[in-house]
Amino acid sequence: MLVSAAYQPPPPCDSLSPERMEKRTCALCPEGHEWSVIYFAPSANIAAHENCLLYSSGLVECGPHDPRNPARSFAVKSVKKEIWRGRRLKCSLCNKGGATVGCDLSSCRKSYHYVCAKKDHAIPQVDEDLGTYKIFCPEHPPQQEETTERGNQYTLGFLFQPKKMKFSSFKRLMKEEPHGHKDAAVKAPFLKKCLEAGLLTELFEQILEKMDSIHGRFMDETASESDYEGIKTLLFDCGLFGDILRKFQEVIKSKTCEYEERLNQMKQKLEALADLQENLCSFQECGDLDPSGSTSGSLLPPEDHQCRCQESPEVQAGSGDSL
Known part of the structure; x- marks a missing residue:
């Protein structure tokens, strides 16, 4: 993709500010086209369309949005985290990974790529003053559209709100559940009531985001001792992932055979x-091999080289007669 040379870099951040994505404009797209604006980070070799960033559910700008400034403030660290989060999210339309644009209804599990959300006729909600961008899947369209006095904001209601338990009851349940309780029979109703309240998906999303964050620190070699201890407890002490560990043994055997084969080839x-x-x-x-010999001589067979040397005086004499 060619990038327009008429580019104004963002104002420099102070040393405490996070590294931000830099704005570019495609030189081949029509002016003002929704795909023409991209952001990239040279240090991380990351590039993304503006709309893919704006509508990603787990990504927010790293500073307050100024409606007068068309440039956005996306922290490189936050974008990398969103990319990690998207690796486990499959698109509801194309079934491929990287679907970070989720339906804004908390109980809905649909996720899209931005382009797939448009193809599936998802409904956007934009607040230009606050700088918020949301998507609703076709199954959960907004109930109504009310324009506020500012003119640029639309407040959308929901057609479907699957709440079977009052929020006050849910708060009381949270207080009643001791954090250090060991009885699974007591904690099981908590998860069931989370499901009834439409909050189970959000709970598991936060768990997975925590795991993604720890995974990123392991990959960057910045994990702390508490991270290692937490993963050890999760894998070996609770017994929940016993089947994963058994399958992982097969992965270890397969990798061992693969590396042994590579070693034999080497x-x-x-x-x-x-x-x-x-x-x-x-x-x-x-x-047989003369490293000091000339290249031209070494390319001739020995007998051909000797023949040319014997004929050289006659050739010289003939050339003299012709003159």
Whole structure:
């Protein structure tokens, strides 16, 4: 993608501000086209369309939005975190990963790529003054549209609100559940009531976001001792992931066989290179390979080279007679 040279860089941030994505405009897109604006981070080699960033459910700007400033403030760290989050989210339309645009109804599990959301006729909700961008899937369209006095904001209601329990009851349940309780029979109703309140999906999303955050720190080698201890407790002490560990043993065996095969192939190549080096050394010792010889002479067969040397005086004499 070509990028327009008429680019104004964002104002420099102070040393305490996070690194931000830089705005670019595609030089080949029509002016003002929704796909023409992209943001990228040279340090992380990341690029994304503006709308893909704006409508991603887990991404917010790193500073207050100024309606007079068309440039957005996306922190590189936040964008990387959203990319990690999207790797486990499959699009409800194309079934591919990276679907970070979710239906804004908390009980709905639909996620899209931005372009797929448009194809599926999802409904956007935009507040230009606050800088908020939301998507509603076709199954959960907004009930009504009311324009506020500012003119740029639309307040949308829901057709469907699956709440079977009052929020006050849910708060009371949270207080009644002790954090250090060990009885699973007591905690099971808590999850069921989360489901009834339409909050179970949000609970698991927060759990997965926490896991994604820890995963990112492991990959960046910035994980703390508490991160290692937490993962150890999760995997080995609670017994919930016993089947995953059993399957992981097969992964270890498969990787071991793969690396052993690669090692054998490398050993064979090293042996071939050693034989080749030995042959070259033997040629030099026998005088078959003259490293100081000219390239042109070495390209001629020995008999052809001798014949040309014998004929050279006659050729010179003939050339003299012709003159």
